[in-house]
Each structure stands twice: as C-alpha cells, then as structure tokens.
Amino acid sequence: MTEVKQPPLPTEEQLSKEFKEYSVAEFFKRNRQMLGYSGKVRSLTTIIHEAISNSLDAAEEAGVLPDIYVEIQELPDGHIKVITEDNGTGVPKKNIGQAFGKLLAGTKFHQMKQKRGQQGIGISYAVLFSQLTTGKNTHVKSGIGDHKVYECDLAIDVKSNSPVIINEKEYSKNYRGIRIEFEFSEVTYNRSEYSVYEYLRRTALANPHCQITLVEPNKEVIVFPRAVKEVPAKPKAVQPHPLGITTSDLIEMAHASTSRKIASFLTSEFSRFSADKVKEIATLIPDVNFDRAPRALTWPEAEKIVNTIQKLKWIAPETDAMIPIGESHIEKSLKNLLQPDELKVIERKPKVFRGGIPFLVEAAIAYGGKAGANIGGQTKAEVLRYANRTPLLFDAGSCATMEAVKNIDWNRYDLKDWENQPISIFINLVSIHVPYTGAGKMAVSPEDEIVQEMRNAIMDCARQVSIYLHAMQKAEEQEQRRQIFFKYIGEVAEALHDITGKPQKDLQDKLRKIAEKRTALMEAMDEEAEKAEVEDLDEEAEKEIQDE
Ligand SMILES: Nc1ncnc2c1ncn2[C@@H]1O[C@H](COP(=O)(O)OP(=O)(O)OP(=O)(O)O)[C@@H](O)[C@H]1O
Ligand SMILES: [Mg+2]
Structure with a gap:
C-alpha cells in the first residue's frame, strides 16, 4: 500500500491570523x-x-x-x-x-x-x-x-x-x-x-x-381617526418573580446588587420573596450562607437556590402591571372598522408561562359585515395577531396565535370551512416579556401555556358566533316554513269556499290564524332544541378545557 502524503497542519500563526472581532x-x-x-x-x-x-x-x-x-x-x-x-x-x-x-x-x-x-x-x-x-x-x-x-x-x-x-x-x-x-x-x-x-x-x-x-x-x-379619548394606563415596572429566574440571571443580579447580604438582595429585588421564604430556603440548603455579600455568590450556590425555589410554593406573580386594551375598547374598534353582524370579545384572566412570567390574552371574533379579508375577490378569514398592541404581520406559520387557531375543532362551532368565511379573529398577547421567535419580533413563540390560553379565548368567542349562526339558520328555516303555509292558504280557502259556500275572505283569515299558531308552536320547539344544543356545546367546551 502506498502511503498518502498528508498536507502540513496550519501553524499557530496562520490559525490566529484568521481570528477577528466584529461589532x-x-x-x-x-x-x-x-x-x-x-x-x-x-x-x-x-x-x-x-x-x-x-x-x-x-x-x-x-x-x-x-x-x-x-x-x-x-x-x-x-x-x-x-x-x-x-x-x-x-x-x-x-x-x-x-x-x-x-x-x-x-x-x-x-x-x-x-x-x-x-x-x-x-x-x-x-x-x-x-x-x-x-x-x-x-x-x-x-x-x-x-x-x-x-x-x-x-x-x-x-x-x-x-x-x-x-x-x-x-x-x-x-x-x-x-x-x-x-x-x-x-x-x-x-x-x-x-x-x-x-x-x-x-x-x-x-x-x-x-x-x-x-x-x-x-x-x-x-x-x-382616534376612536377613544382615554389615555391607557402608564406601564409600571415590576420585579422578577422567583419562579422565572435562571441561575445565570441570579448570578448577574447578585453581582450587580448593592444589598449587603444575599438574604436582603433576595427580598428586595424579587417580587413575592419574603424573609420567611429566605428562611425556608436556608433550612433546606444549610451550606449556603445567606449573610454573605451577594457579590460573593458562586455558581454552585446560585444553582442550589434556584433549584430550591422550584420546589417551594409561591404566591403567583403580580399581574396588575399588565395593561390590556380592554373588552369595551376592542369592541368599539372592531365595530367601527368591520361593522360585523356578530361580535364577541373576551379578556382572559392573567396566567404565567415559563414558571414565572405573567401574561394575558384578549381575543375577539367578528363575523359578517366587513369582517375577513378580500383576497383576489374572495372573502377569506383573517387572523389579526398582536403582541402588546403591536401588529404581527409576518412569520404567521411559527406563531403561537396560528397554532392556537389551527388546533380548534371549528366543526363544533358550525364553522367547518372557517378559512373561507367572513371572519376576523383578533388576538392580543399582553406581557412584560413577549417571547418572540426572532429578533424581527413578528411571531410569538408557541409556549404551551400561551397557546392554551389563546385557544380557550378563541373557543369562548367561537361559541358565541356559533349561537348566532344557529339562530340565523333557524330564522331562515322558519321563514321558509311560513312561506310554504301561506302559499297554500289561498288555494285551500278557495276549495273550502266551493264546498261550504262560506265567504272566501273569512276562510282565509281563519286559515292564516291556524297557520300562525302552528308555526309559533314549531318555533317554540325549535328554541327549546336550540337551548339544549347550546348547553351541550358549553358543557363540551368546559369538559375539554378541564381535560387539558
Ligand atoms: N419616537 C421615540 N420617542 C422617544 N424615544 C425614542 C423614540 N424612538 C426611539 N427612542 C429611544 O431610543 C431607544 C432605542 O430605540 P430602538 O427602537 O432602537 O430600541 P427599543 O425600542 O428599545 O427596542 P426594540 O429593538 O425592541 O425596538 C428606545 O429604547 C427609546 O429610549
Ligand atoms: Mg423600538
């Protein structure tokens, strides 16, 4: 076998020459x-x-x-x-x-x-x-x-x-x-x-x-134009919640802290960190000295503190620093712009993701009127995605909002072909830290808790639209039924007049009254059935939410 000759390895000088810094x-x-x-x-x-x-x-x-x-x-x-x-x-x-x-x-x-x-x-x-x-x-x-x-x-x-x-x-x-x-x-x-x-x-x-x-x-x-004249509340700064903190965050904050002791650093720079909580943690990790200066906190110590934090029960993070648009303002805005036939707006309660970061979801569905998008002359559903009121116009495919919308069983809400309906789905994620998928800030990372909240909010709105669609469909059926009854009244009255000799007009009036009574009875029965259906829908949705 002939030996293959290897080229000489690059020298230290040659390798170093390639290292450059850039801004x-x-x-x-x-x-x-x-x-x-x-x-x-x-x-x-x-x-x-x-x-x-x-x-x-x-x-x-x-x-x-x-x-x-x-x-x-x-x-x-x-x-x-x-x-x-x-x-x-x-x-x-x-x-x-x-x-x-x-x-x-x-x-x-x-x-x-x-x-x-x-x-x-x-x-x-x-x-x-x-x-x-x-x-x-x-x-x-x-x-x-x-x-x-x-x-x-x-x-x-x-x-x-x-x-x-x-x-x-x-x-x-x-x-x-x-x-x-x-x-x-x-x-x-x-x-x-x-x-x-x-x-x-x-x-x-x-x-x-x-x-x-x-x-x-x-x-x-x-x-x-401006549709409301109230200035939204001024955003307020909050302290981080212990459950949302990583070891690296803790080290960085500790080393920059002016507190004298680790104990006072924890109680003064985090929300919900009481002196009792510090004591509780100190008993679980006795080898960490909480009286030392935070500047001296080591990585192993910080890691122990963070791990112990995860094991304890904490009061949920503060949520009053979050400023939603508000149901009434969203309603006003969407009515102004879309003049929909039906509109449901919902503001969900605050929740947390990644253990300690609070967020809340506002959503709405507008149906009919100018809702939906006109794409190539065809009406299509549109999803109006927002984070802290800023429109997210791009990168929809990787966004939590779209994941939530796609995970809904639209059949259940009589919106089987929802993508081709005159629907605008509005979703706003409110948070102090929006987890964007990239530096371009055009899509929200599909964190489980966020997708779930968005899904629940949209389902709440879809239920209302489904009730409206049912009512519209029933009204149409009732109208058709009425038309059929009234269409034959004239002919029946004429035949009866021939048989009985009674005046045709009296016969017609009587028959109309009977028809009205009959259709009213059928409509009442429809309404009962409708109510039962809505209750079923509510129960089903509630069960689904609980199961999850
Ligand atoms: N129109 C403005 N009015 C007042 N301050 C502004 C305005 N535009 C920019 N600034 C200031 O300039 C800073 C830099 O703006 P820039 O848009 O680059 O970053 P940012 O808004 O802080 O964050 P992001 O990169 O997420 O937009 C802002 O933090 C703000 O202090
Ligand atoms: Mg900016």
Whole structure:
C-alpha cells in the first residue's frame, strides 16, 4: 500500500491570523433578514413598524394620546423617503446618538415593563438600513418639552457600532416628540396585505386611543381617526418573580446588587420573596450562607437556590402591571372598522408561562359585515395577531396565535370551512416579556401555556358566533316554513269556499290564524332544541378545557 502524503497542519500563526472581532452592527449588516428586512414591501413595513412602535411607547411614557404622522415619498431617483413624527417623550440631546445611532442601546431592555420595544435595535437598524441602501444620513428632530429643539444628521460607524453626528442645530420652540426623515432603496410602497397601509390599519385597530395620518406617495392622505379619548394606563415596572429566574440571571443580579447580604438582595429585588421564604430556603440548603455579600455568590450556590425555589410554593406573580386594551375598547374598534353582524370579545384572566412570567390574552371574533379579508375577490378569514398592541404581520406559520387557531375543532362551532368565511379573529398577547421567535419580533413563540390560553379565548368567542349562526339558520328555516303555509292558504280557502259556500275572505283569515299558531308552536320547539344544543356545546367546551 502506498502511503498518502498528508498536507502540513496550519501553524499557530496562520490559525490566529484568521481570528477577528466584529461589532453587532456588522453582524446585522450581513444578516438583515433576521430583523425583518427581506422583500421590498416587508422591508418598508418593518421600517414603519420600528418607528411607530417607538412612538406609541413614547406616547404611553409621556401619558398623552398619540398623534402619529407617516409620510412616504417616491423620489425621482427611485429612492423612498420616509418621514415619521410623534408627540411622545422625545429623546434628550445627549442620548440621541445612543437611541438612533447605536445597536443594542435604549431605555427598554433592562426594564421589566410592558412595552412594545425590548431589544434596543429597532430604530437604529432602520437608520443603518437607510445608510446601507442609499449611503445617506438620517435626519432627527427631538424635543422633550423644555422649549428647546435639537436637530441633527446621523449615521452609524459600522465597525465600532457607534453614532456619527453632524449638522447639529439647536433653537428654542415649544416642541415635544420625535421627527425622523430617512431615505431608502430596496423598498416598495403598495397597499398589499403586508404593506405599511395594512400595518397602520391594524395598529389603529388595537390602539383606538391613537390618531394616525398616512400620506401616500401619490399624496393621498389617509386618517385612521382616534376612536377613544382615554389615555391607557402608564406601564409600571415590576420585579422578577422567583419562579422565572435562571441561575445565570441570579448570578448577574447578585453581582450587580448593592444589598449587603444575599438574604436582603433576595427580598428586595424579587417580587413575592419574603424573609420567611429566605428562611425556608436556608433550612433546606444549610451550606449556603445567606449573610454573605451577594457579590460573593458562586455558581454552585446560585444553582442550589434556584433549584430550591422550584420546589417551594409561591404566591403567583403580580399581574396588575399588565395593561390590556380592554373588552369595551376592542369592541368599539372592531365595530367601527368591520361593522360585523356578530361580535364577541373576551379578556382572559392573567396566567404565567415559563414558571414565572405573567401574561394575558384578549381575543375577539367578528363575523359578517366587513369582517375577513378580500383576497383576489374572495372573502377569506383573517387572523389579526398582536403582541402588546403591536401588529404581527409576518412569520404567521411559527406563531403561537396560528397554532392556537389551527388546533380548534371549528366543526363544533358550525364553522367547518372557517378559512373561507367572513371572519376576523383578533388576538392580543399582553406581557412584560413577549417571547418572540426572532429578533424581527413578528411571531410569538408557541409556549404551551400561551397557546392554551389563546385557544380557550378563541373557543369562548367561537361559541358565541356559533349561537348566532344557529339562530340565523333557524330564522331562515322558519321563514321558509311560513312561506310554504301561506302559499297554500289561498288555494285551500278557495276549495273550502266551493264546498261550504262560506265567504272566501273569512276562510282565509281563519286559515292564516291556524297557520300562525302552528308555526309559533314549531318555533317554540325549535328554541327549546336550540337551548339544549347550546348547553351541550358549553358543557363540551368546559369538559375539554378541564381535560387539558
Ligand atoms: N419616537 C421615540 N420617542 C422617544 N424615544 C425614542 C423614540 N424612538 C426611539 N427612542 C429611544 O431610543 C431607544 C432605542 O430605540 P430602538 O427602537 O432602537 O430600541 P427599543 O425600542 O428599545 O427596542 P426594540 O429593538 O425592541 O425596538 C428606545 O429604547 C427609546 O429610549
Ligand atoms: Mg423600538
């Protein structure tokens, strides 16, 4: 056998030469699809989504009714110019660079508050996308309501993920909010089902306290008017619940804590952690000293604490920091927009997922009227998916909402062919931490507890629609029955008149009375049967929920 000659192995120097560091901006520059920048229509919708969700968060933070302006212009060179403006908190001059010119920087990531934004990437990446596709800077105007306005042009230094600010100016004027002007290529404006138009329509639907104006490239002005004048409650920060904490979280929090002892760190930085609970844990793991400084907490100790936490009974997490849209507002919004023949809205009680993260589900089904989507001239069912009132327009296939909708036995609700019916199914997931499937934040991870709650909520609504459909069907049958009776009354009266010689009109009146009595009796019987059927449906659904 001849020996195969192996090539020499790479040297240490050659291997080391290949190691390079790069910034988060460089990473997303190469992986734009991860943030929703794939396809020309979707990319434009993503830009608007990032700007508008920040505007709504900022209006909530400021405690004002949001006034949002969006303008899309088609420029002669084929670029698209986007202008957005809001009346939120604004951003202080010294933080403009971090807010708009640095990825993974912002005011939301570290706070346990119900917000649309979570990551500190959204708007900064839109700024970078503008730069990457047109080479232009983004213009930002900001005011925090202190009679000063700040304007600048900015770009992102990709290598260092840091802002580059030029053309700064400051002047005095009464202004509060943010105005952004940026240019893009590789984007298109239209009114398709994944468009900016549809995104704003859905935003208006779940945010009836908001006024949105859209100026389209052809200068058409569309206003989604404010339907309610109450400012939603301001989101409040909560502390983490012990059951939702991992060893790594515990270590990180302990090492950053200013508490003197591990015991006081636990009681002061977690919700539901009483001094008695610390004692209970301490007796179960006597080798951990809870009087030591939290900075000295080791991984094995933290792991023991977390494992013991899982074995104890805890009061459920606080749920009052969650702000749903509310049944009456959803009802108003859907009635306004869809004018459905039947509508059922439900707000479920708060639940927890992953042991300690609270969430709640609001859902509605609208049937008939303008409900459903018109796709190629055909009416189809539509699922209006939301997380913290933000529309989820893409990635439906991997979303908890669709998993819930698909797992329902629609036959049971007389909606066998539901996908081809005039139905709008509305689902909003409310949580301080929405478990998105990706950094693009367009789908909710199908956690068991979340899917189950969504399913129960939709089933509650479907039951009501089924009752309505039954009633409609019965009314139609009764009408047909009546028509048949009355059709023959004339002929029967004529025959009787020939036999008895009695006046035809008297005979007709008498026969009509008999027919009315008979149909009323049959209708009453129908109603009884109907009631029994609904009760069966309720019982069945309840049993199913209990079984699960
Ligand atoms: N319109 C605005 N009004 C007030 N503050 C804003 C506005 N837009 C952005 N900001 C500030 O800039 C920060 C960064 O925004 P960005 O969209 O990049 O991240 P985020 O909203 O925190 O999280 P996400 O990546 O999930 O959107 C925000 O946290 C906020 O403090
Ligand atoms: Mg954001």
